[in-house]
Each structure stands twice: as C-alpha cells, then as structure tokens.
Amino acid sequence: MNNETRIGDVVLDVQDLRTYFVTRWGVVKAVDGVSFQLRKGETLGIVGESGSGKSVTTLSIMRLVASPPGHIVGGQVKLMGEDILQLDEGEMAKIRGDRIAMVLQDPMTALNPVFDIEDQVGEALKIHKNQSGQGLKDNVIEMLRRVRIPAPEIRIKDYPHQLSGGMRQRVVGAIGISCDPEVLIADEPTTSLDATIQAQYLRLLRDLQEETGVGIIFITHDFGIVAKMCDRVAVMYAGKIVEQGDVRQIFNNPSHPYTEALIQSVPKMEEKAQRLYAIPGQPPVLFDLPDACSFAPRCPYAMEKCHQAYPPVFDVGDGQIAACWLREDGASTPAAATSAADAEAAPTTTEADD
Amino acid sequence: MSTSSGNTVLQVKGLKKHFPVATSLFSRQKTWLKAVDGIDLEIEEGKTYGLVGESGCGKTTTAKMVLLLENPTEGEIIFDGKNALDMTKEDNKIYKSSVQAVFQDPWASLNPRMRVSGIVGEPLVVNSTLTKGQIKTRVEELLVEVGLQAYQADLFPHEFSGGQRQRIGVARALALKPRLIVLDEPVSALDVSIRAQIMNLLEDLQEEHNLSYLLIAHHLATVRYMCDKVGVMYLGRLVEEAETEELFDNPLHPYTKALMSAALPSHPDIEREEIILTGEVPSPINPPIGCHFHPRCNLAYEPCAETPPEVAHPVPGHRVVCHLYPPEG
Numbered sequence: 001m002n003n004e005t006r007i008g009d010v011v012l013d014v015q016d017l018r019t020y021f022v023t024r025w026g027v028v029k030a031v032d033g034v035s036f037q038l039r040k041g042e043t044l045g046i047v048g049e050s051g052s053g054k055s056v057t058t059l060s061i062m063r064l065v066a067s068p069p070g071h072i073v074g075g076q077v078k079l080m081g082e083d084i085l086q087l088d089e090g091e092m093a094k095i096r097g098d099r100i101a102m103v104l105q106d107p108m109t110a111l112n113p114v115f116d117i118e119d120q121v122g123e124a125l126k127i128h129k130n131q132s133g134q135g136l137k138d139n140v141i142e143m144l145r146r147v148r149i150p151a152p153e154i155r156i157k158d159y160p161h162q163l164s165g166g167m168r169q170r171v172v173g174a175i176g177i178s179c180d181p182e183v184l185i186a187d188e189p190t191t192s193l194d195a196t197i198q199a200q201y202l203r204l205l206r207d208l209q210e211e212t213g214v215g216i217i218f219i220t221h222d223f224g225i226v227a228k229m230c231d232r233v234a235v236m237y238a239g240k241i242v243e244q245g246d247v248r249q250i251f252n253n254p255s256h257p258y259t260e261a262l263i264q265s266v267p268k269m270e271e272k273a274q275r276l277y278a279i280p281g282q283p284p285v286l287f288d289l290p291d292a293c294s295f296a297p298r299c300p301y302a303m304e305k306c307h308q309a310y311p312p313v314f315d316v317g318d319g320q321i322a323a324c325w326l327r328e329d330g331a332s333t334p335a336a337a338t339s340a341a342d343a344e345a346a347p348t349t350t351e352a353d354d
Numbered sequence: 355m356s357t358s359s360g361n362t363v364l365q366v367k368g369l370k371k372h373f374p375v376a377t378s379l380f381s382r383q384k385t386w387l388k389a390v391d392g393i394d395l396e397i398e399e400g401k402t403y404g405l406v407g408e409s410g411c412g413k414t415t416t417a418k419m420v421l422l423l424e425n426p427t428e429g430e431i432i433f434d435g436k437n438a439l440d441m442t443k444e445d446n447k448i449y450k451s452s453v454q455a456v457f458q459d460p461w462a463s464l465n466p467r468m469r470v471s472g473i474v475g476e477p478l479v480v481n482s483t484l485t486k487g488q489i490k491t492r493v494e495e496l497l498v499e500v501g502l503q504a505y506q507a508d509l510f511p512h513e514f515s516g517g518q519r520q521r522i523g524v525a526r527a528l529a530l531k532p533r534l535i536v537l538d539e540p541v542s543a544l545d546v547s548i549r550a551q552i553m554n555l556l557e558d559l560q561e562e563h564n565l566s567y568l569l570i571a572h573h574l575a576t577v578r579y580m581c582d583k584v585g586v587m588y589l590g591r592l593v594e595e596a597e598t599e600e601l602f603d604n605p606l607h608p609y610t611k612a613l614m615s616a617a618l619p620s621h622p623d624i625e626r627e628e629i630i631l632t633g634e635v636p637s638p639i640n641p642p643i644g645c646h647f648h649p650r651c652n653l654a655y656e657p658c659a660e661t662p663p664e665v666a667h668p669v670p671g672h673r674v675v676c677h678l679y680p681p682e683g
Contacts, residue, residue, distance in 0.1 A: 049546055049547055050545055164634050167634075194572070195572060195574075196612060196616045196630075196631045197408075197634060198616065199615070199628070199630055199631075203628070221545070221546050222546070222618065223620070224620065226622075227618065227619045227622045227624070228618050228622075247622045248622050248623065251621050261547070262546060265546070265547060265549070265550035266546065266549075266575070266620070267550075267553070267578065267579035268620040269602070269614070269617045269620065270624065271578075272579060272598070272599065273579055275554065275557075276550040276553060276554060276579065277550060278551040278554050279547040279550070280551075282517065282548065
C-alpha cells in the first residue's frame with residue numbers, strides 16, 4: 001500500500017479529551033486526557049480491553065455520552081479545524097451521520113426491526129442531503145451496490161430479520177457511508193461475524209476507504225485486526241493512551257510494557273508458541289485512581305517511580321510516543337501528544353523488545 | 355484409523371443429530387435440520403482435540419452430544435469400550451462424572467445465587483460420598499489449584515472478574531477428577547490480557563492430571579496453541595482432520611485453506627493469499643447436494659455438485675473429505 005498518496009491532511013484532531021462519569025461511589029475517569037489525530041484516508045486503530053475507555057472516546061467525539069452521569073469535562077475535538085464540542089445540539093445533529101458516521105458492533109441492535117432497508121439507508125440522505133422520491137431510491141440502491149449486496153433493487157424492501165448477519169453489517173456500513181462522511185468510526189464492527197465473513201467485511205471497508213478517502217477510527221481489542229487494517233495505532237489502558245505510533249513500529253518495537261505484553265500474550269496462527277506470556281492480575285477499577293501508572297501493578301519492569309507518579313508522554317522517535325518511565329532516558333524531551341512524524345526522530349532502541 | 359499411539363479415551367462413530375423443523379403449521383411432512391451429519395473422531399488420553407468451524411457448523415451440538423445433553427439421532431459415543439448411549443445406570447454415572455465441561459460465558463454459567471463453595475461443591479454433593487467437611491476441604495484445594503484463594507469459597511460470583519469466574523468454572527469441572535473436559539470456547543468471552551492466563555492454566559492442569567480436552571473454538575491461533583489434533587467442520591460434517599502441526603503446515607481442504615487465509619495476521623507484514631469466499635454458509639435445513647461446500651468453493655468441478663466426496667488419506671494420519679483427493683484403493 002502506498003500510504004503517502006493515500007493519506008492526506010488531518011481531518012479530526014482530538015486534544016486532551018476528558019470524559020468523567022460522576023457516580024455515587026466516586027468519579028470514573030473513563031477518558032482522561034486522550035489526544036490523537038486522524039488524517040484523510042487513514043485508518044487509526046484504538047486498541048484496548050473492555051473498560052479501557054475506547055468506546056467512551058468515540059462516543060465523546062459523537063457527543064453521545066449519556067449525561068448524567070457522563071460529562072465531557074475538557075479538551076477539544078476539531079473536525080477540519082472546528083471544535084465540535086462547542087457546537088449546540090442542533091448543529092451537532094447536522095454533523096452526526098453526515099460528516100462523522102458510526103458503524104456499531106451488533107448489526108441486529110443497530111438496525112430498527114420495523115423499518116425496511118430502504119427507509120434505514122435513506123434516512124440520513126433524506127435528513128442531511130434533502131433527497132426524496134426516485135432520486136433517493138436510486139441513491140439507496142447505489143449505496144447497497146457499493147457494499148456488495150446482491151440484487152439491491154429487490155433487497156431494499158427487505159427487513160433486517162430477512163438478512164444474514166454479514167448482510168446486516170453491510171447495510172449498517174451502507175448507512176455509515178451514505179452521506180460520504182469525513183470520519184467513519186467503526187466500533188468492533190466484526191466481532192459478531194464469522195471468520196470468513198469478517199474477511200469479506202474488512203476487505204469491503206478497505207475498498208470503500210480507497211474509493212472515498214474516508215478516515216476510519218477502528219475500535220478493537222484484537223491486534224490481528226490492527227495488523228490487517230490500520231496505518232496507526234493508539235493503545236489505551238485505564239482511560240489513557242499509553243502508546244501511539246505507526247502500526248509497524250508498534251509491532252516491531254513496542255515501547256510500552258502493556259503493548260509488548262498484549263502482543264506476546266496472543267497466540268499466533270503462523271507458529272506454535274511454547275508458552276504464552278500471561279499478564280498477571282486484572283485491569284484496574286477506574287474509581288479514584290491514584291496518581292501513578294495504572295499498569296504498574298501488572299508490569300514486569302515496574303520501578304519505584306512508577307508507583308509514585310503518572311509518566312508523561314515520551315517521544316520514542318518517528319512519531320511513536322509512549323507514556324512510560326522506562327522511556328525517560330533515550331527520549332530527549334517529553335513530547336506533546338500531537339508531535340507528528342517530522343518531530344526530531346531520535347532512533348532509540350529499547351530493551352523492551354527481546 | 356489414524357496414527358493413534360496413545361490410549362483412546364473417547365471415540366465418536368457416525369454421530370448424527372437431526373432436528374425436526376416445522377415448515378408450515380399445517381404440513382405433516384417433516385423437514386430436518388441436519389446439525390451434525392455423521393462425524394467420526396477419537397480423543398486420546400492426555401491430549402487435546404480441537405473442533406473448529408464457523409457458527410452453525412455443528413461443533414457445539416457435537417459437544418452437547420458428548421456431554422449427553424443432546425440425544426444423538428444416530429451413532430455411538432464409546433468411552434472405556436462401552437457405548438455411552440446405551441449404558442447401565444452405574445456406568446452412566448461414571449461417564450457423567452468422567453466427562454465434564456467448561457462453558458463459554460462465565461457470566462451465564464455460574465448461578466448468581468450460589469456461593470462459590472456451593473457451585474464448586476455441587477458435583478461432589480451429587481456424585482460422591484464425601485462428608486460436608488471433606489467437601490469443604492476439597493473445594494478449597496480446587497480453588498487453590500486454579501489460582502484462586504481458599505477464603506474466596508464464601509463469595510458470590512458477582513464478586514469476581516471474568517477471568518476469575520472462568521477459573522471457578524474450571525474448578526467445578528475438576529471437582530470429580532474427570533478424564534475428559536469439553537471446553538466450549540473457554541476464552542472467547544474474556545478480555546485479551548486474561549485469555550493467556552486461562553489457556554496456560556488449562557495446559558498446566560492437563561499436564562498435571564493427564565486430562566483430555568475436547569476444545570470447541572473458532573479462533574485458529576487458539577487452536578494451534580492448545581490442540582494436538584484438529585478437526586475442521588463445515589455444515590455438520592468433518593471435512594478435514596490431522597495432527598495440529600500437519601494441518602497448519604499442509605492444509606488440504608479448500609475450506610480449511612479459506613479459513614486460514616481469513617484468519618487475522620499476527621504482524622502487519624504478513625501478507626496472506628486472500629481467498630475471500632463468496633456467499634455465506636448455506637442453511638443446514640437444505641444443504642447443497644454433493645459436497646456441502648461446493649457452492650462457495652473456488653476449486654469445485656462437476657462431481658462436487660453431484661456426489662458427496664469420500665474420506666481420503668493423502669498423507670498418513672491426515673484425513674480429508676474432498677473430491678480433489680481420491681480415496682485410496
């Protein structure tokens with residue numbers, strides 16, 4: 001893939017996003033200072049376990065966090081330079097489904113069982129593009145054709161229960177791309193699909209991206225999907241991005257112990273591992289986390305410092321950044337999370353990759 | 355049949371499960387959903403047999419029949435030289451305590467109203483003559499064995515995380531010192547960082563107690579890590595079977611090849627030949643005539659649509675059911 005020609009300017013710029021949930025038992029910092037950028041035609045993977053804050057991050061971008069108890073307490077989400085966190089609800093509604101669209105995990109709950117496919121795929125076109133009548137119908141058929149649904153002229157009258165799981169997810173995909181969005185958020189879109197159907201769907205998403213140049217944020221817990229689909233990766237743990245960088249760098253030179261451990265703990269189909277590395281313990285409960293690295297209790301390299309203060313973000317070189325005290329030496333200065341690939345690239349070898 | 359060197363714990367012969375489905379309210383004619391349509395397999399002592407396939411291929415129905423939770427339409431399940439489907443009451447009791455299960459979803463498979471001591475101790479209450487005190491000691495031993503602590507016997511399931519709950523499920527399966535444990539997707543509901551813990555635990559227990567596992571899974575990498583022998587199922591039939599390393603190094607059936615090509619890579623630089631199957635798994639109510647896989651197969655030719663293929667062994671110990679490989683003799 002020639003990334004240089006495919007990937008363009010920054011379309012979405014998230015800076016220091018914070019979403020807290022205020023509950024009776026304490027404050028949950030579900031998203032705590034998350035920063036990343038998404039470029040045109042690029043796929044950014046946000047990887048993390050359940051409870052790491054990856055879904056709340058995307059819900060915050062869409063401003064769909066239930067409030068109360070959730071509050072976006074800080075940060076900026078700039079869509080083509082405009083901070084959409086400052087928009088009023090009416091303006092935000094114009095962006096949802098039009099300029100930022102979403103494909104959710106479970107196509108059965110994402111589709112409404114009492115409307116046919118034509119209504120559901122056409123809804124966004126009707127609202128955002130003021131289409132109607134035969135023109136709208138033709139566009140819906142065209143959308144279904146683009147997501148490779150056979151005989152779309154007939155299928156538009158079907159209801160969701162008449163379609164198989166893979167087809168339903170294609171319909172959800174058609175809704176997602178119907179208004180030609182700049183950003184498509186795919187939240188684990190293939191976890192409910194079988195392996196061969198998943199392969200079909202991932203191929204489809206890539207083809208659609210090539211056709212339209214949409215920037216995709218891919219939420220997943222599976223490093224296999226990251227390896228197959230993503231250009232860049234952000235790894236989340238306990239509400240923070242602990243490492244971010246180019247997909248090959250992350251796999252070849254993981255600079256945060258959590259990333260390294262995750263990659264090593266997954267069995268490979270290509271060869272039989274003698275023994276998997278098992279990360280001890282469990283992900284932390286997010287109530288009132290202390291000001292220390294949240295991974296330290298599970299980290300094989302943890303030092304005294306790790307239990308005393310949360311590490312700043314260090315530049316590891318070539319735009320790869322890691323929030324880990326191990327990277328303090330070797331990295332010149334704590335880098336801003338935004339630092340792009342042109343930041344001073346000090347090639348650091350790390351003892352982490354053994 | 356295959357190059358079996360060890361002792362066979364469980365043998366399945368010509369196992370079928372057909373479910374009747376009503377086509378219309380008034381029709382008397384029955385149609386059949388052939389969930390499992392004649393499979394043969396052997397599980398050796400101390401080894402793991404993996405069944406892989408996509409949803410609807412019949413792997414869970416097979417597991418249920420092995421656990422005697424579902425009555426087979428046809429076939430035999432032979433354990434210790436006796437057919438489990440035709441056993442005396444005594445033997446049946448022995449079978450049921452020798453064959454245990456760990457299920458996929460640790461949130462659904464533990465009774466929320468019971469304490470861990472009750473959950474893990476229940477098989478002992480039903481199937482053994484131990485006293486209350488002995489059961490308590492045994493439960494505590496079991497909890498320690500699966501990496502929990504003895505005092506946790508007094509807690510309820512909701513007080514545990516997913517990985518810990520799955521450990522409780524494993525402890526319950528171990529309670530009666532079984533010889534075979536059916537593992538139905540034991541890690542797929544767990545968080546990624548927890549999966550390796552459970553897989554390693556299962557490996558350690560197998561070594562220590564010389565356990566046999568029947569692992570039901572859809573994730574090929576998990577199967578390669580855990581299994582000694584693998585069977586690939588498609589629409590109720592076993593289409594290929596071999597020792598794990600042989601199967602992954604030398605897949606023969608076009609479906610197995612497609613499954614492997616669809617598996618996600620472990621590194622971005624791994625480029626696999628993309629075999630994207632067209633269409634989806636057909637309904638097992640009206641399976642295609644001939645080879646079940648032929649409508650999606652990129653190598654199908656005339657006989658595939660007409661006659662079901664026969665078992666062939668192109669490599670000793672490697673069984674494949676496909677017209678591309680003519681049966682010997």
